[in-house]
Amino acid sequence: MLEIKNVYCSITDSNLNILKGLSLKIKEGETHVIMGPNGTGKSTLAKAIMGHYKYSITKGDILIDKKSILNLTVDERAKKGLYLCMQDPTVIEGVSNSEFLRTALSSKTGTKVNLYSFITDMEKAMKEVELDSNMLHRSLNMGFSGGEKKKNEILGLKVLKPKYIILDEIDSGLDVDSLRIVCKNIKQYMKENKDASLLIITHYPRILEYLKPDYVHILKDGKIRKSGDISLALEVEKEGYTGINVMS
């Protein structure tokens, strides 16, 4: 279980709290959605869970299976099963996609990954996410379109098989076909990995047509103000954040 316990989070070296007492429990197999107006702390939450250097947890705790991860480095958190699909994946010139994923897989398994089986597995996975196989040999995210970057994040997910997946606006900038492909692959992953759980950060209910959530939460001013089921997301779509009854 991933538990966020009364977390206060600020930008490192600043007193400005972005998250102000946020609590959330995500059990195995569950899908949670966080929605909220711009600048309310959704992406901050995603990065804070992953241990991003720009954010500091000033109060509260984040736990995986009841053990705090706050003192763990970013890579140690990833090895605990966390995987953040980023809103705008970083471009790294010169590091090939295959080199990156193979190194990550070797780090996860603790053994050197056989090149032949890796390439074979990758070709299959790339076909499933509808990415051209030559992208494996290109610099990481360099020259990739918005859709290709998001698909590449899903490719990483399929290779590394994490347990706690955070999708930070995976649907932004995706056309309808790409969104369908991305969601189809996530859905398949969740079906094959029953203990995996999903935290979706989004502005739009459209993604929820493909990935049915168990819970929808509204984040405002750094705190979850309202929780419900998918009907809450549809209410937001219809009424906007100002139109729904959210505790302030």
Next chain:
Amino acid sequence: MNKILYIIDDNSNKDYKYKIKEDTIIYHFSINSSNNVEIDLVKENISLYYYYNNINYDDNEFKIEVRHQKNNTHSELYNHGVNVKNNKLTYYVNGIVPKDSAKCICNQENQIINMNDGKSTICPNLLIDNYDVDSNHGAYIGKFSEEKLFYLMSRGINREDATRLLLTSYLINSDSIDLNKISKFINEIEKI
């Protein structure tokens, strides 16, 4: 077809002078060395790509001067250094286009990564006397981007391995490099 040259310097102070008469790529790998390079582009319509990749442990200097002696000549310099210890590393990079050389392209990109608290300096100079020239320069001194390290580490790669991935891509910065010819330099990257 380009002419391709490989230079590997290991703890040496060498000077190099070239008169370039055809399209040329020079891969220069330098381990803890000071170098002085002078290049003249002496034939019209030719290009030079110069990749200087440098691992530095002591106080060293790298000077390179490219002189466009003819019309429509093209130079691209990529100077990448890693200052491993707390030493001085200085780059002087001069691109020169005299008044008589028109329609030249004269570009340079310079970077030094400080792995510790070394003092690094880059002096990028473009001395252009002709109005019809396309010329750019850039210089960066600092550490590897924390954002890049975060991205790599977020997939379970530890900081040391993530840094090594960035180092390798930074110091072997062309897909065309024949790795068999620079095994000594690759071994040196492993030691950083």
